[in-house]
Amino acid sequence: MPRSRFPSQPPRPPRDPTGEARKGETPAQSPFSTPVPSELATASNPVEADVLALAQKGDHFAFAQLYSLHKRRIYTLCLRMVGNKAEAEDLTQEAFLQLYRKIGTFRGDSAFSTWLHRMAINVVLMHLRKKGLPVSSLDEAMEPALSDRPARGFSAPDLNLAGSIDRMALERAIATLPAGYRLAFILHDIKGYEHNEIAAMLDCSLGNSKSQLHKARLKLRDALRAYPRQEERR
Protein backbone atom coordinates (compact mmCIF):
# COMPACT_ATOMS: atom_id res chain seq x y z
CA MET A 1 0.00 0.00 0.00
CA PRO A 2 1.55 3.27 -1.05
CA ARG A 3 2.34 5.70 1.67
CA SER A 4 0.15 8.76 1.76
CA ARG A 5 1.82 11.79 0.24
CA PHE A 6 1.44 13.56 3.54
CA PRO A 7 1.56 12.19 7.04
CA SER A 8 -1.57 12.98 9.02
CA GLN A 9 0.58 14.36 11.81
CA PRO A 10 4.09 15.65 11.36
CA PRO A 11 6.44 12.99 12.69
CA ARG A 12 8.40 13.58 15.82
CA PRO A 13 12.06 13.92 14.93
CA PRO A 14 14.51 11.58 16.64
CA ARG A 15 16.04 14.58 18.33
CA ASP A 16 15.13 18.20 17.92
CA PRO A 17 18.21 19.81 16.38
CA THR A 18 16.83 23.25 17.06
CA GLY A 19 16.59 22.36 20.74
CA GLU A 20 13.88 23.08 23.21
CA ALA A 21 16.07 25.45 25.09
CA ARG A 22 16.58 29.02 24.24
CA LYS A 23 19.34 29.48 21.68
CA GLY A 24 22.75 29.85 23.31
CA GLU A 25 21.25 29.16 26.70
CA THR A 26 23.79 29.50 29.44
CA PRO A 27 21.84 29.92 32.67
CA ALA A 28 24.65 31.27 34.78
CA GLN A 29 25.53 33.90 32.23
CA SER A 30 24.76 37.56 32.68
CA PRO A 31 22.59 38.90 29.87
CA PHE A 32 25.31 41.40 29.07
CA SER A 33 28.25 39.02 29.13
CA THR A 34 30.16 37.63 26.17
CA PRO A 35 27.85 36.04 23.65
CA VAL A 36 28.16 32.33 23.01
CA PRO A 37 29.64 31.73 19.55
CA SER A 38 26.80 31.02 17.20
CA GLU A 39 26.40 28.06 14.89
CA LEU A 40 25.36 30.41 12.15
CA ALA A 41 27.26 29.52 9.02
CA THR A 42 26.85 26.04 7.63
CA ALA A 43 27.52 23.92 10.71
CA SER A 44 24.05 22.46 10.67
CA ASN A 45 22.89 19.42 12.58
CA PRO A 46 23.41 16.21 10.57
CA VAL A 47 19.88 15.01 11.30
CA GLU A 48 18.42 18.22 9.99
CA ALA A 49 20.81 18.25 7.04
CA ASP A 50 19.54 14.83 5.92
CA VAL A 51 15.93 15.82 6.39
CA LEU A 52 16.51 19.07 4.55
CA ALA A 53 18.16 17.32 1.61
CA LEU A 54 15.19 14.95 1.31
CA ALA A 55 12.68 17.80 1.58
CA GLN A 56 14.51 19.65 -1.19
CA LYS A 57 14.01 16.60 -3.39
CA GLY A 58 10.27 16.80 -2.79
CA ASP A 59 9.91 14.26 0.01
CA HIS A 60 6.79 15.38 1.82
CA PHE A 61 7.50 13.24 4.86
CA ALA A 62 10.80 15.08 5.25
CA PHE A 63 9.00 18.40 4.85
CA ALA A 64 6.65 17.40 7.65
CA GLN A 65 9.71 16.66 9.78
CA LEU A 66 11.08 20.11 9.04
CA TYR A 67 7.77 21.53 10.15
CA SER A 68 8.03 19.57 13.38
CA LEU A 69 11.55 20.81 13.98
CA HIS A 70 10.78 24.49 13.44
CA LYS A 71 7.09 25.00 14.13
CA ARG A 72 7.53 26.25 17.69
CA ARG A 73 10.15 28.83 16.83
CA ILE A 74 8.22 30.18 13.86
CA TYR A 75 4.84 30.15 15.57
CA THR A 76 6.23 31.86 18.67
CA LEU A 77 7.90 34.54 16.59
CA CYS A 78 4.60 35.21 14.77
CA LEU A 79 2.62 35.15 18.01
CA ARG A 80 4.89 37.62 19.76
CA MET A 81 4.88 39.92 16.77
CA VAL A 82 1.10 40.05 16.28
CA GLY A 83 -0.13 39.10 19.75
CA ASN A 84 -3.04 37.10 18.40
CA LYS A 85 -3.21 33.30 18.10
CA ALA A 86 -5.42 33.16 15.02
CA GLU A 87 -3.22 35.60 13.12
CA ALA A 88 -0.10 33.82 14.31
CA GLU A 89 -1.46 30.53 12.97
CA ASP A 90 -2.22 32.13 9.60
CA LEU A 91 1.24 33.64 9.44
CA THR A 92 2.90 30.38 10.43
CA GLN A 93 0.97 28.62 7.71
CA GLU A 94 2.00 31.23 5.16
CA ALA A 95 5.65 31.00 6.24
CA PHE A 96 5.68 27.22 5.79
CA LEU A 97 3.88 27.48 2.47
CA GLN A 98 6.58 29.87 1.32
CA LEU A 99 9.15 27.43 2.64
CA TYR A 100 7.53 24.67 0.59
CA ARG A 101 7.68 26.81 -2.54
CA LYS A 102 11.23 28.03 -2.02
CA ILE A 103 12.99 25.19 -0.25
CA GLY A 104 14.72 24.20 -3.47
CA THR A 105 16.47 27.58 -3.54
CA PHE A 106 18.20 27.12 -0.17
CA ARG A 107 21.92 26.87 -0.84
CA GLY A 108 23.31 26.71 2.66
CA ASP A 109 24.87 30.18 2.67
CA SER A 110 23.48 30.59 6.18
CA ALA A 111 21.99 28.20 8.72
CA PHE A 112 18.66 26.83 7.58
CA SER A 113 16.92 28.14 10.70
CA THR A 114 18.24 31.64 9.98
CA TRP A 115 17.02 31.40 6.40
CA LEU A 116 13.60 30.17 7.51
CA HIS A 117 13.33 32.88 10.18
CA ARG A 118 14.10 35.51 7.61
CA MET A 119 11.29 34.16 5.45
CA ALA A 120 8.89 34.20 8.39
CA ILE A 121 9.94 37.72 9.37
CA ASN A 122 9.17 38.93 5.85
CA VAL A 123 5.74 37.30 6.05
CA VAL A 124 5.08 39.03 9.38
CA LEU A 125 6.30 42.44 8.18
CA MET A 126 4.18 42.20 5.04
CA HIS A 127 1.19 41.33 7.19
CA LEU A 128 1.80 44.31 9.47
CA ARG A 129 2.03 46.60 6.47
CA LYS A 130 -1.22 45.22 5.09
CA LYS A 131 -2.85 45.85 8.45
CA GLY A 132 -2.11 49.51 8.02
CA LEU A 133 1.18 49.99 9.72
CA PRO A 134 2.79 52.47 7.34
CA VAL A 135 5.84 51.15 5.56
CA SER A 136 7.70 54.28 6.54
CA SER A 137 7.15 53.60 10.23
CA LEU A 138 8.69 50.18 9.84
CA ASP A 139 11.63 51.69 8.05
CA GLU A 140 11.94 54.26 10.79
CA ALA A 141 11.82 51.49 13.31
CA MET A 142 14.84 49.96 11.65
CA GLU A 143 16.57 53.33 11.21
CA PRO A 144 14.99 55.49 13.89
CA ALA A 145 15.23 59.23 13.73
CA LEU A 146 16.80 61.19 16.54
CA SER A 147 13.34 62.27 17.59
CA ASP A 148 12.48 58.66 18.28
CA ARG A 149 14.85 58.46 21.18
CA PRO A 150 13.20 58.20 24.57
CA ALA A 151 11.82 61.61 25.41
CA ARG A 152 13.03 61.70 28.96
CA GLY A 153 16.68 61.58 29.96
CA PHE A 154 17.62 58.01 30.71
CA SER A 155 19.39 58.92 33.84
CA ALA A 156 16.90 60.61 36.11
CA PRO A 157 17.68 59.32 39.58
CA ASP A 158 14.29 57.71 40.28
CA LEU A 159 14.25 55.41 37.29
CA ASN A 160 15.24 52.16 38.95
CA LEU A 161 12.97 49.24 38.27
CA ALA A 162 12.56 47.90 41.74
CA GLY A 163 12.89 44.17 42.22
CA SER A 164 11.82 41.61 39.68
CA ILE A 165 9.91 42.69 36.62
CA ASP A 166 6.31 41.60 36.36
CA ARG A 167 5.96 39.13 33.52
CA MET A 168 2.59 40.45 32.36
CA ALA A 169 3.87 44.00 32.43
CA LEU A 170 6.84 43.01 30.32
CA GLU A 171 4.62 41.15 27.83
CA ARG A 172 2.38 44.20 27.53
CA ALA A 173 5.31 46.54 27.15
CA ILE A 174 6.84 44.36 24.42
CA ALA A 175 3.55 44.48 22.52
CA THR A 176 3.70 48.28 22.42
CA LEU A 177 7.16 48.45 20.88
CA PRO A 178 7.54 49.57 17.26
CA ALA A 179 7.81 46.54 14.97
CA GLY A 180 11.53 46.89 14.32
CA TYR A 181 12.41 47.27 17.98
CA ARG A 182 10.08 44.41 18.88
CA LEU A 183 11.73 42.10 16.37
CA ALA A 184 15.23 42.86 17.62
CA PHE A 185 14.17 42.37 21.25
CA ILE A 186 12.30 39.12 20.59
CA LEU A 187 15.08 37.66 18.49
CA HIS A 188 17.90 38.63 20.85
CA ASP A 189 16.60 38.77 24.39
CA ILE A 190 13.82 36.21 24.24
CA LYS A 191 14.90 33.79 21.55
CA GLY A 192 18.60 34.14 22.17
CA TYR A 193 19.88 34.89 18.67
CA GLU A 194 23.15 36.76 18.32
CA HIS A 195 23.43 40.09 16.59
CA ASN A 196 25.14 38.62 13.53
CA GLU A 197 22.25 36.22 13.06
CA ILE A 198 19.68 38.98 13.55
CA ALA A 199 21.49 41.21 11.09
CA ALA A 200 21.32 38.39 8.54
CA MET A 201 17.63 37.79 9.19
CA LEU A 202 16.64 41.45 9.05
CA ASP A 203 19.09 42.35 6.32
CA CYS A 204 20.60 45.13 8.40
CA SER A 205 24.02 45.93 9.82
CA LEU A 206 25.38 44.55 13.06
CA GLY A 207 25.39 48.06 14.53
CA ASN A 208 21.79 48.53 13.51
CA SER A 209 20.77 45.34 15.27
CA LYS A 210 22.56 46.44 18.46
CA SER A 211 21.01 49.87 18.24
CA GLN A 212 17.50 48.45 17.75
CA LEU A 213 17.90 46.19 20.75
CA HIS A 214 19.23 48.95 22.95
CA LYS A 215 16.42 51.32 22.02
CA ALA A 216 13.89 48.56 22.56
CA ARG A 217 15.20 48.06 26.10
CA LEU A 218 15.11 51.79 26.75
CA LYS A 219 11.52 52.02 25.59
CA LEU A 220 10.62 48.99 27.70
CA ARG A 221 12.22 50.67 30.68
CA ASP A 222 10.02 53.70 30.20
CA ALA A 223 6.94 51.54 29.72
CA LEU A 224 7.68 49.40 32.76
CA ARG A 225 8.21 52.42 34.94
CA ALA A 226 4.83 53.73 33.85
CA TYR A 227 3.17 50.37 34.56
CA PRO A 228 2.78 50.69 38.36
CA ARG A 229 1.21 54.13 37.89
CA GLN A 230 -1.25 52.69 35.35
CA GLU A 231 -2.13 49.89 37.76
CA GLU A 232 -2.72 52.37 40.58
CA ARG A 233 -5.27 54.24 38.45
CA ARG A 234 -7.33 51.04 37.96
Place this chain on the structure above:
Amino acid sequence: MEQIPSKMKEEPNIMSCSAFQAQLPELIGTGTPLVFHPHIQNCDDCRALLADLENIAEAARKLLPFEEPPDELWKQIEAAIKKQNQYSDPA
Protein backbone atom coordinates in the same frame (compact mmCIF):
# COMPACT_ATOMS: atom_id res chain seq x y z
CA MET B 1 22.04 71.32 29.43
CA GLU B 2 23.50 67.99 30.31
CA GLN B 3 23.66 67.01 33.91
CA ILE B 4 27.17 66.20 35.06
CA PRO B 5 27.37 64.15 38.25
CA SER B 6 29.28 66.02 40.91
CA LYS B 7 31.93 63.36 41.32
CA MET B 8 32.72 63.61 37.62
CA LYS B 9 33.28 67.31 37.80
CA GLU B 10 36.31 66.47 39.84
CA GLU B 11 37.52 63.96 37.26
CA PRO B 12 37.38 65.64 33.87
CA ASN B 13 38.86 62.65 32.02
CA ILE B 14 35.67 60.66 32.64
CA MET B 15 33.14 60.87 29.83
CA SER B 16 29.77 62.55 30.17
CA CYS B 17 26.50 60.63 30.59
CA SER B 18 25.40 61.29 27.03
CA ALA B 19 28.75 60.17 25.63
CA PHE B 20 28.62 57.01 27.74
CA GLN B 21 25.01 56.28 26.83
CA ALA B 22 25.74 56.82 23.15
CA GLN B 23 28.32 54.03 23.42
CA LEU B 24 26.09 51.67 25.39
CA PRO B 25 24.68 49.69 22.44
CA GLU B 26 28.23 48.73 21.49
CA LEU B 27 29.52 48.34 25.04
CA ILE B 28 26.74 46.01 26.12
CA GLY B 29 27.39 42.47 25.05
CA THR B 30 31.05 42.91 24.29
CA GLY B 31 31.87 40.81 27.31
CA THR B 32 33.59 43.63 29.16
CA PRO B 33 32.02 43.95 32.59
CA LEU B 34 30.59 47.43 32.46
CA VAL B 35 30.51 47.66 36.22
CA PHE B 36 34.23 48.47 36.00
CA HIS B 37 33.76 51.18 33.40
CA PRO B 38 35.11 54.48 34.79
CA HIS B 39 31.88 56.28 34.04
CA ILE B 40 29.74 53.66 35.77
CA GLN B 41 31.98 53.75 38.82
CA ASN B 42 31.39 57.46 39.11
CA CYS B 43 27.79 57.91 37.99
CA ASP B 44 24.87 56.64 40.05
CA ASP B 45 22.36 57.48 37.35
CA CYS B 46 24.05 55.50 34.60
CA ARG B 47 24.67 52.66 37.01
CA ALA B 48 20.93 52.59 37.71
CA LEU B 49 20.21 52.70 33.99
CA LEU B 50 22.52 49.78 33.36
CA ALA B 51 20.94 47.79 36.20
CA ASP B 52 17.49 48.41 34.74
CA LEU B 53 18.56 47.29 31.28
CA GLU B 54 20.13 44.16 32.74
CA ASN B 55 16.91 43.49 34.67
CA ILE B 56 14.89 43.79 31.49
CA ALA B 57 17.19 41.47 29.56
CA GLU B 58 17.12 38.99 32.44
CA ALA B 59 13.32 39.11 32.64
CA ALA B 60 13.10 38.52 28.90
CA ARG B 61 15.26 35.44 29.24
CA LYS B 62 12.68 34.04 31.64
CA LEU B 63 9.79 34.47 29.24
CA LEU B 64 8.92 31.18 27.63
CA PRO B 65 10.88 31.13 24.39
CA PHE B 66 8.47 28.80 22.61
CA GLU B 67 4.74 28.37 22.30
CA GLU B 68 3.22 25.28 20.78
CA PRO B 69 1.04 25.78 17.72
CA PRO B 70 -2.19 23.75 17.62
CA ASP B 71 -1.98 20.28 16.05
CA GLU B 72 -4.59 21.27 13.46
CA LEU B 73 -2.18 23.76 11.96
CA TRP B 74 -0.22 21.02 10.22
CA LYS B 75 -3.44 19.69 8.66
CA GLN B 76 -4.19 23.16 7.34
CA ILE B 77 -0.71 23.53 5.91
CA GLU B 78 -0.92 20.07 4.41
CA ALA B 79 -4.27 20.93 2.77
CA ALA B 80 -2.89 24.21 1.44
CA ILE B 81 0.12 22.42 -0.07
CA LYS B 82 -2.13 19.83 -1.72
CA LYS B 83 -4.28 22.61 -3.12
CA GLN B 84 -1.22 24.41 -4.38
CA ASN B 85 0.05 21.23 -6.03
CA GLN B 86 -3.28 20.74 -7.77
CA TYR B 87 -2.96 24.18 -9.34
CA SER B 88 0.66 23.73 -10.35
CA ASP B 89 0.29 20.10 -11.46
CA PRO B 90 -3.25 19.56 -12.83
CA ALA B 91 -2.38 16.11 -14.22
